[in-house]
Amino acid sequence: MANVKNSELIVRKIKNGTVIDHITAGNAINVLRILGIKGSENITIAVVMNVKSKKLGKKDIVKIENRELTPEEVNIIALIAPHATINIIKDYKVVAKHKVKVPERVIGLIKCSNPNCITRQTREPVTSVFKVVSREPLILKCEYCGRYITSNEIVEQLSRW
């Protein structure tokens, strides 16, 4: 217990599952929306918001029992919480830890907000490609139509509730 940080003491440790740490403050709910976790599932979920962080000043943390994230979910979390770290917990221990990374180009994860863009035409065999214009705040630019998309629009688009 010697290395346990104060922020982690607010809620108890989980036995198995995922801890998403260093979420940009205020975005924990957005992470849950993107993961489709409403709270009505029969799993333990802890949401800690606006706790002190050396690195970020303030941060959010989400703990989800008995759930591992898919690589796609991790990539999407990177877009709304670019400093997040994902800890995989097994038997109360961190067995894997990785930091999310916003790639130079975001391919196929999100759709362009411009309905007139070629990537929005359902019958065409084309995948969306965005170039990162700014990391904080996140702004992506569609490589086909040139339109910007912001992290708020991404959250709205990917929220499952």
Added chain:
Amino acid sequence: MKDKNIKYMIEKIMMFKGRDVISILDFSRDELSTLFEEALKFEKYKGRTFDYLKGKILALAFFEPSTRTRLSFEAAMKRLGGEVVHLGEVKITSIAKGESLADTITMLNAYADAIVIRHRIEGAAKFAAEIADVPVINGGDGSQHHPTQAMIDLYTIWRELGTIDGLNIGVIGDLKYGRAACSFIYGVTLYNIKRLYLISPPLLKVRAEVRDYLKSKGIPFIETSNLEEVISELDVLYVTRIQKERFPDPSEYEKVKGSYRVTATLLSKSKENTIVLHPLPRVDEIPYEVDKLSKAKYFKQAAYGIPVRMALLNLILGD
């Protein structure tokens, strides 16, 4: 020394060979200079037909109405001794039966040596270029790109004023949805212009992406809705129409239609050598009275479409 120059010229010309033309920003200022020098040669032989592209076929895939772009590409190809195949009117093709753009382009890729595409969907030309092995030339897609129009616009300034550097350039009209205006704005960023004046009704200002691009390139620009205030500063006034067909909301169009007119009285306040350009077609933004002024260069600009497109096709498809 002479051999070195010839080698340099060949290298410059070879940079165009087999190339796609999607955005004006795909080209450097040097490449545009090469294109303009080639266009000037064709301009001097106006009315002559060559055999440079004999045996080559250009497919014209116009999914949207066009007069100048379609006809001038066709005329340019024929002047170079090449042939043209048309997609024809969309309603009589397989597209009306639901064929995808991808399938149509795959088919044209097999039929022709190059494809010119015009489409209302943004990014259609880039997508077509990814599918086709033959060069794809964007004849205008969505509301951002019309690169060959921008080439003609820049060529017109170069021919009429001798330079593009150091000029005050005004663009008036639909800067939000107008593809010609947007391409022209991107095009002038390749030069050291003095200042860019973006003149539009507030609803039709340039999009954030374009504004950011101008800032990133360090282009001095101002945005205004009042042409009269800035007319005396301008060396070039590029006029565009408000594009009714691109408005997602017709009530927005009603708010801005007829909101500016470039009249002879207004132009009397401009410098003696100011030139007025317009990619055409016009609606009511330039009254006919302006046509007879020496400042009016828009029909000359339309005529330059032939030598510029001949030069481009020859550089891309020539042996």
